[in-house]
Amino acid sequence: MSVRHLLTVTAAVSAGTIALAAPAIAQAAVQPSAATGMTSGRLGPTLTALVALIGVVIGGLAVRSAGRTGNGERRALVALGLGLIGVVGGGLFAVTADGGPGTGNGIVGAFAAMVFGLMSMALGGLTLVRARRTV
Template sequence: MSVRHLPAVTAAALLVGIAFAAPAAASVQQTAAITGMTSGRLGPTLTALVGLLGVVIGGLALGRVGRIGTAAGRRAAIVAVVSGLVGLVLGTWFAATAGGGPGTGNGIVGAWAAMVLGVISVVLGGLVLNRSRHASRIG
């Protein structure tokens, strides 16, 4: 399988996981469900969005490594790596400081999403940097 399909495969895996986890989560009775955006969810959600931005930029740059200049590819790769590291570090910090589990309003799910997206973003950015380095040697 090509690396270009990694974002699509990751998104499909997340959707399948959510689809199978929803019935199991629905059977658990909660006394007080927290809904809406709480102060504990805001930081991890924004951090997950930063990681998602890195995944999008890294995926687009990976698909265009041969067609765009090496300087533009390297800039996109650096943005992907930096945003991935921000998502990974802050997601880890939010997960470590969150009290309670999913559904408590403390942002643990957003923190885990930020960590996963951060790792994917760093890997994609690293692949783009590696390919642009090899492209500059060949060309």
Template sequence: MPVRHLFTAAAAVPLGVLALATPAAAHVSAQPAAAGAYAMSSGRLGSSVAALVALAGVVAGGLALVRSSRNGAIAALVAGLIGMAIGALVVATSDGGLGTGNGLGGAFVALLVGLASAVIGGLALARARRTG
């Protein structure tokens, strides 16, 4: 019974975060569209963090594939999902197009690298289950 509650809470937390982020996303549209060439805007920072987390997941997944590690596979899955979630949040809140300095390009990269991390983590988890 407690495990069921844990899974329910784990599924409800991202929904609560997205619900709280909606009013903030409406406020972000009032900011200027373009950022300076060397300025680190919140979109750039968010997409950079998302891409780095997803890249760490790819590395953990690759190591888990080589070593048949269940913990590394789970870490790759979690890092990939976190990278994709942050990347999707940046894409949803970006008020400019590519090249405006809002981190939209980096967010798309984070989505792709996060997807790769999740796939590699899933493959590693299946291999770890199969080998013992």
């Protein structure tokens, strides 16, 4: 088999593959893709989830310092407040979201905000129970 024959067969197979793949490529180009990046629908739930996550961190610090100083109770109250903001805000964003995950409406961030909010409230409540028990 000569090199010229091999190049001809390779070119014919490549052209046939491209011809068969062209409709699939065109169809993929027409279909709308999922929203990427920070859309206006994702900004609010993301910030709410971030606030609730900060509440989880403060709640964790409060649990560690529950019996030692008065800072534990203050941190617990802050964690409870930030957790409440996360649960209520996440719930509102989840109710008003139009689509599911990947649509750019922030439903994943809303559920994350509710989960982090519940964790923050649980840590704050645990700290208050421990602080009151030691007094």
